[in-house]
Amino acid sequence: MFPFLLRRLIAAVPVLFGVSLLAFSMTHLTPGDPVTIMLGERATAEDVTRLRTELGLDRPLPVQYGTFLVRALRGDLGTSLRSGQPVAREIADRVGATAALTFAAMGVAVVVGVLLGTLAAIQRSPLVDAIIMSVALVGISMPTFWSGLLLILLFALTLGWFPITASGGAGLVLPAVTLGLPAAAVLARLTRSALLEVLGQDFIRTAKSKGVAATGIVARHALRNALIPVVTIVGLQFGNLMAGSVIVESVFARAGIGRFAVNAIMARDLPQVQGIVLFAGVVYVGVNALVDLVYAAIDPRIGVK
Amino acid sequence: MVKKTLHLVLALLTAALVAGTALAQQGGGTLTFAYSEEPDTLDPQRTTTAVTGLIMRYAGDTILTKDLTGAYADGLAEAWEASDGGLTWTFTLKPGVTFHDGTPLDAEAVRASIQRALAPETQSPIAGSLFAPVTDIEVVDARTFRITLETPFAPFLDNLTDPRGAIVQAAAAAEMGTEFGRRPVTSGPWRIAAWESGERIVLERNDAYAWGPSYTRADAPSIGRIEFRIVPEAATRVAAFEAGEAQVVTPFPVTDVPRFLGDDRFQMVSFLRKGVGRFMELNVLVAPFDDVRVRRALNHAVDASIMVDVVLEGRGIQAYGVLPPSIWGYWEGMEDYAPKYDPETALALLAEAGWTRDGSGPLRKDGEALTFTLLSPPFDDAVRTAQIAQQQFAEIGIDMTIETIEFGTLLARVKEGTHQANLMGYTYTNPDIVHLWFHSSNIGTGLAHSHFDSPELDALIERSRTETDDDARLATYAEIQRFISDQALWVPFWINDNYIGTNASLVGAVVHPDGFLLLNDATLD
Numbered sequence: 001m002f003p004f005l006l007r008r009l010i011a012a013v014p015v016l017f018g019v020s021l022l023a024f025s026m027t028h029l030t031p032g033d034p035v036t037i038m039l040g041e042r043a044t045a046e047d048v049t050r051l052r053t054e055l056g057l058d059r060p061l062p063v064q065y066g067t068f069l070v071r072a073l074r075g076d077l078g079t080s081l082r083s084g085q086p087v088a089r090e091i092a093d094r095v096g097a098t099a100a101l102t103f104a105a106m107g108v109a110v111v112v113g114v115l116l117g118t119l120a121a122i123q124r125s126p127l128v129d130a131i132i133m134s135v136a137l138v139g140i141s142m143p144t145f146w147s148g149l150l151l152i153l154l155f156a157l158t159l160g161w162f163p164i165t166a167s168g169g170a171g172l173v174l175p176a177v178t179l180g181l182p183a184a185a186v187l188a189r190l191t192r193s194a195l196l197e198v199l200g201q202d203f204i205r206t207a208k209s210k211g212v213a214a215t216g217i218v219a220r221h222a223l224r225n226a227l228i229p230v231v232t233i234v235g236l237q238f239g240n241l242m243a244g245s246v247i248v249e250s251v252f253a254r255a256g257i258g259r260f261a262v263n264a265i266m267a268r269d270l271p272q273v274q275g276i277v278l279f280a281g282v283v284y285v286g287v288n289a290l291v292d293l294v295y296a297a298i299d300p301r302i303g304v305k
Numbered sequence: 306m307v308k309k310t311l312h313l314v315l316a317l318l319t320a321a322l323v324a325g326t327a328l329a330q331q332g333g334g335t336l337t338f339a340y341s342e343e344p345d346t347l348d349p350q351r352t353t354t355a356v357t358g359l360i361m362r363y364a365g366d367t368i369l370t371k372d373l374t375g376a377y378a379d380g381l382a383e384a385w386e387a388s389d390g391g392l393t394w395t396f397t398l399k400p401g402v403t404f405h406d407g408t409p410l411d412a413e414a415v416r417a418s419i420q421r422a423l424a425p426e427t428q429s430p431i432a433g434s435l436f437a438p439v440t441d442i443e444v445v446d447a448r449t450f451r452i453t454l455e456t457p458f459a460p461f462l463d464n465l466t467d468p469r470g471a472i473v474q475a476a477a478a479a480e481m482g483t484e485f486g487r488r489p490v491t492s493g494p495w496r497i498a499a500w501e502s503g504e505r506i507v508l509e510r511n512d513a514y515a516w517g518p519s520y521t522r523a524d525a526p527s528i529g530r531i532e533f534r535i536v537p538e539a540a541t542r543v544a545a546f547e548a549g550e551a552q553v554v555t556p557f558p559v560t561d562v563p564r565f566l567g568d569d570r571f572q573m574v575s576f577l578r579k580g581v582g583r584f585m586e587l588n589v590l591v592a593p594f595d596d597v598r599v600r601r602a603l604n605h606a607v608d609a610s611i612m613v614d615v616v617l618e619g620r621g622i623q624a625y626g627v628l629p630p631s632i633w634g635y636w637e638g639m640e641d642y643a644p645k646y647d648p649e650t651a652l653a654l655l656a657e658a659g660w661t662r663d664g665s666g667p668l669r670k671d672g673e674a675l676t677f678t679l680l681s682p683p684f685d686d687a688v689r690t691a692q693i694a695q696q697q698f699a700e701i702g703i704d705m706t707i708e709t710i711e712f713g714t715l716l717a718r719v720k721e722g723t724h725q726a727n728l729m730g731y732t733y734t735n736p737d738i739v740h741l742w743f744h745s746s747n748i749g750t751g752l753a754h755s756h757f758d759s760p761e762l763d764a765l766i767e768r769s770r771t772e773t774d775d776d777a778r779l780a781t782y783a784e785i786q787r788f789i790s791d792q793a794l795w796v797p798f799w800i801n802d803n804y805i806g807t808n809a810s811l812v813g814a815v816v817h818p819d820g821f822l823l824l825n826d827a828t829l830d
Contacts, residue, residue, distance in 0.1 A: 033713065045750050047430075054428060082345035082353070084483040093502040145538075152544045164545045165339070165536055253339075253536035253545075255503025262537075263343065268713075 004296070008289040019281030020072065023274045024065050034081055034268035055081060057270075068274060077275035082267055087275035091257065098256035101179060101248065102241045104172050108180030109187055109241075110234060114227075116184070117191025121199065122218055132188065139185030144244055148178040148251040165253045175252040179244050183237045190233055194226035235291025239284050333529035334829035336811065339542040339551035343535045344506070346486030347497060348478070349471045350422045350432040356533070358468040359555075362821050363531055364508055365471025365491040368396060368415065369462060372520040375633055375818040377462050379519050381410065381472060381492070391457030391773040398448045399516045404474040405496040407513075412450040416442045417475035419452075435464040457771045459778060460737035466819075467734070492516075494526050494825055506533040521825035528829055546571075552808035552829075553822065559620055562804050570809050574816050575802040577631040580732035581624045583612075583690045585679065585796040586719070586754045587726050593675060594725060598658040600793035604644040605651035607697050609798045616689045617801050624797035626786045627739060631800070631818075634736030636783035643790055643797070648701050655701075668702040676704040680719065680727040682712040687728050690798055719754040727754060734819055736782050740766050743789065755794040762788055 035051050052058050056067075071078060077087035120132040151174050156164045163171050198204065199222050207217050246258035257276060264272035344357040349365055352358070369385065372378035382396040402410040419442055422432040438461055441453040454461060464470060474490035481488070487500050494517065495508035508531040517523045534551055536542045539558045545551045547565075557565075557573065565571045587594040587603070594600050609623045625643035628635045636642075644650075655661075660668040660675050668675040681691045691707045698705045705726075710718070719727045729752075731738060740747065744766045747753040765788060769781040789795065805822060807814060814827040 033717070036713065036716070050425075051428060079483075084346060084351070084486055090502065097503070149540050149544075152541065157544055157548055160548070163550060164541060164548055165534055165550055250537045251541055253534065253538070253541055255501065255535070259537060260503060267345070 005289070005293065008292060012285045012289065015285055016278075016281055019285075020069060020274075020278055021065070023277035023281070024068060026277075027268075027270045027273045028061060028064075034270055072275075072278060077278070078271035080272050081269045082272075087271050090260065090272065091275060091279050094255055094257050094260050097254050098242070098245050098249070098258060100172060101175055101245055101254060101256060102238070104176035105178075105180035105183065105241050105244075105248075106234070106238065108176050109183035109237065112180070112184040113187025114191050114223075114230065117188040118195060118218065118223065120188065120192040121195035122214075129192075133192070136185040136188045139181045139188075142182070144178050144182065144247050145251055147181065148175070148248060151178055152251075171252075171254075175248050175254060178251070179241055179248045182244070183241060186237065187230060187233065190230055191226060194229050195222055198222045198226045232291065232295055235287065235294065238287050238291075242280065242283065333527070335530040335532055336528050336553065336824070336827075336829060337532045337534050337551045338553045338555065339536045339545050340533050340555070341535075341537055341539070341542065343503060347489045347500065347506070348473070348486040349469045349489065349491070350418075350427055350429045350473060350478075351486060352469060353430050359821060360497075360506060360508070360533060361468035361471045361491070361493070363495045363824065364489070364493040364497050365468055365473075366402075366410075366493050366516070367468060367471050368465040370518045371466050371817070371819060372518070373815065373818065373823075377466070380466070381415070381516070385462075387773060389457075391454075391459065391771065393451055393453045394461070395445070395449065395451045398450075400448065402492060402516050403513060404477075404490050404492050405511060406474060406477060406490050408474060408476070410472060410474075410492050411447045412444045413447075414474065415450055415472055416444055418472045421473065421475045421478060422470075431467075431469045435467050435470045438464075457773065459770055459773055460735055463735040463737070495531055498530075503535060505535060508532070517825050521823065526825045526827070528824055528827060531824070546806055546808070549808065552811050553805065555805040555822065557804035557806035559618075559801070559804060562620070562806075565806060572807045572809060572811075573804055574807070575620070575804050576816055576818075576820060577622070577629060578732060578801050578803050579629065579631045579734060579820060580730065580738070580800070581627065581629055581797055582617075582621065582730050582801040583687060583728060583798040584624060584627075584730070585694065585726055585798070586729055587794060587796070588719075588722060588724055588754065588756055589794070590722050590756045591725050593658075593660075593677060596658050597792060598654045599660070599675075601644060602651040602654040602658075603698070603703075603796050604793050605647045605654065606701050606703065607694055607796060607798070608646040610646075611697075612690050612693050613799050615693060616686050617799060620804075621799050621801035624800050625790075626797060627742065627789050627795060628736055628782070628786060629800045632733065632736055632738075634779060634782040636779075636786045638783070639786055639790070642787060644793070651701055662702040666702060667704055674704060675702065676706065677725040678706045678708050680715050680724055681707055681709050682715055682728065683709045686801075687730075691728055694796075694798075720749055722749065722754075722756045729754070737770065739782075739785055739789075740770065743785075743794070757792065757794050759792075762792075 035048050035055070035057065056064065068078065075088060077091070079085065080087055080090060083090070116132050116136065120129045123129070152164055155161050155174060162173050165171065204217060204222060207221055245256055246262060249256040249259040250262060257280070261273070261276045264276060340356055342354060342356050344352060344354050344360065346352050347357055347360060349357060349361045367380045368382050370378050370380040381398055381402060383399045384397040386395050387393070388395065398410070398412060398415070404410050404414070419436050419439060421427055422429050422436045423439065427433065438454045438458045439452055440455050443451040445451055471491055471493070477490040478485045488497055494511055494514045496511045497506065498509040499507040510525055510529050512525050514525040515523055534545070536545060542551070542554050543558060543561045546554045562573055565573055587600050589595055613619065613621055613623055626636070626639040655668060659670045662668045679691055681687045688707070688709060695705045695707060715727060718724055741752045743753055743755070743757065743762055745753065745758040745763050748756050748758060762785070765781060765785050769778055769785060772778045772781060803820060805816060807822070810830040812828050812830060815823045817823045
């Protein structure tokens, strides 16, 4: 297991290097000058030049990139142009909110997705199957900025069950459902097809003929085998959920990394944007390595080579 | 028995009355704003965001303020006086003022604060320019200080009322470094208690407050806490407002206003924007707008009342000049003076300039059609305004192309001066905005996108800055407005109404002429 982990980590280095290079060049290639945006309409040409020099934006790009990289390796993501605060601290302030949202949404996705998928696979009425699968299709297709507002309208304004902008446990419900539903829909479809495939196999027939109860067959034999591809997809969905938090955090006014990223881009706060992209890259690579490990652990045939 | 009961009732009534008075005195409660953006920093001298200005209205004190009529009034200073023809200003501070950390706010503290705003290492984007005309600050005694300006500069008093010019505890700022941006030390009726990143900024009442402006109560306000909840999505702000999670939304999204009008759980207060919402700037360096007759023809070709109906859904007024009626200095005669919608006059002016058409075909001069490109920022109201203008120009044979580009890029391009026309909008507190839009020193650097270089207009604008007599200044501003209208440097379109939504539980809040809620005398039910 250890050599495998090590190989995964070494493989991540060039990926992260690429991420840092992309993050850096993207922010410098997009139009819009951070200094003019910061200074606003009253700025004179001298003001712009002065601030540009003070912020080090007048140095050659490779020099700026080198400084950025060396500092990042030491955990220093630079200082925000707008707030003057260390970017690493600003990210640390917000990472909790995004982690809570992502895990809660993941929970919603797994529970709802596997339940609905199983239900669709085992019951015999084509009508129920069709209903569940159309709901799943709607779930995948509906953009979260729209479904989030619909949930607010129904559960917060009309029924008054949940708060809209609170940050505690109750305030997590609606955003987690909004973010988790599309992933739940994907998992439901996947669970259904995987389960149907397994249910058609010989060992299930054997179990049936031995007299194992139907629920036992599904729970103990079929579902267990069907879940292997599902686990892989759960891992991949994690990245999607992180990306989705950009919108959901804006809709529900949550103080997370996603919304922080949007603000940073709008303000052309280069150190913030670079820091966030790099941080997200590290998390993504880390999660994928973890998924590989779990995957190998679940299915011995894949093995840890 | 009866007597006993009566006594009991009286005793209860008295108790209730006493309790009620005590409650009213103590007040309290939390007032929550749902606001779109998070501040960059709460240090008023380093901020570029509007929200920090708004928060400083509650947490900070400026040297002067404006009263509810928009006239200059006392702030930290109770008296002020000009000498040397407006070159030096002497201010007397109110007695006993302290910062939130308990240190005295005296003349020395004011000097330190202004010096910090001006120091290059502060990198102050806005406060630095507010105090830029200052060359010297002299401390006369503990409560008196004298400011000397570079030249007599009438708008200077206005700068002193800007919340970004709030006086800060400079010693604390030096000690705290960037942390000062999270917990600034100022002197207002509320103080910054907490800033939870991305979530909220919490203000708590400053119980020591006793120096409120003369048009409000002097002592500490009734509302105990103010929270600025950061809610970027407009629909969510409105939902939180409707659900009662937030009591104030400012500015309130105009499209949602009708739904709340007539609902007695909420109040919608409106005020005319302090600035022109949308107008077209014409670049005089480039054909066809190097000809004043073409520029005037465009002014006659647009019926902006249609834009007010369609784009603003009636919530606003037509603009006639460069200043709105909501800014001091607006000339009352502007509406009559400005070019009226009249396609015939427009065509006559164009014919004079050599542009003619066959029937309803395009206007041509030497075989070439009258076409131009309008740069528009990618905002919904701008694009719709541009489309209406496009249709109306087409009716008299002018072919206008709309090019929608990102705002920063648009600004860079119009500063260069190779464009033909562009759409803009502005908000400002005083008529000195004409300097930024029209003085030749702002060509290429400021906002003089018409690139109109005229010594005559420059002289008028300079006069408006140095005159200290209000009536003389008003006359100069009227002259400036006529001059710009004669030259048709702009095609003014409309000025929108802004809205603030408040919950009915907020009582006694007043909309200040500068467009914010004055809360010193407000209470929460």
